[in-house]
Amino acid sequence: MKKVLSLLGVLMFLTAAALFADKSPVPKLKKYYSANSNYCFLVLPGGDGVPCKGTLYQTGYKAGLLTLWSANLVNPVSPLKVIVPDNGKYVVTFDDWDSPGITENMIVIYGASGKMVKRFSIGDFVNNKLLQDIPESKDGYAWLGKTWFEKDGEVLGFEIILMNEDGNKTVKLLLKTGERTE
Numbered sequence: 467m468k469k470v471l472s473l474l475g476v477l478m479f480l481t482a483a484a485l486f487a488d489k490s491p492v493p494k495l496k497k498y499y500s501a502n503s504n505y506c507f508l509v510l511p512g513g514d515g516v517p518c519k520g521t522l523y524q525t526g527y528k529a530g531l532l533t534l535w536s537a538n539l540v541n542p543v544s545p546l547k548v549i550v551p552d553n554g555k556y557v558v559t560f561d562d563w564d565s566p567g568i569t570e571n572m573i574v575i576y577g578a579s580g581k582m583v584k585r586f587s588i589g590d591f592v593n594n595k596l597l598q599d600i601p602e603s604k605d606g607y608a609w610l611g612k613t614w615f616e617k618d619g620e621v622l623g624f625e626i627i628l629m630n631e632d633g634n635k636t637v638k639l640l641l642k643t644g645e646r647t648e
Contacts, residue, residue: 498549
């Protein structure tokens with residue numbers, strides 16, 4: 467009887483472990499700062515019918531933070547990464563939580579008042595042949611390499627990781643319109 471109970475306990479443990487093994491942790495409230503720390507973007511994750519929300523603040527005020535804008539983000543739960551240029555004019559989000567590189571929210575550019583300028587999916591930057599060269603992750607693609615801003619924060623640069631002899635692909639976007647600059 468002891469063996470049966472022990473075996474039953476082990477089976478229950480293994481079943482529970484298997485059920486929760488692939489679950490990513492639920493995202494929490496997160497702050498993202500511009501490189502000069504003059505701007506802070508706060509992401510409040512959504513879920514269960516509640517939209518994900520983002521708020522852009524300007525820092526350095528005696529009274530604390532100055533709210534520049536607050537808006538619902540297109541991400542159902544939360545973006546995986548956010549960057550803000552030093553001029554604070556834009557916010558760029560990368561990917562959906564638990565779905566890197568596989569949704570229409572691969573890159574989303576927000577401008578003044580939190581208005582979406584443009585959003586991109588992986589197909590906007592690579593064809594099916596190159597898609598095979600992007601490393602896969604547990605939930606999608608591990609596509610994002612380095613990110614940076616140019617021209618006083620008006621241009622976004624980023625690398626798409628490619629596992630081929632040509633190396634990574636560099637893309638630059640004009641943040642005002644979302645158009646490619648090269």
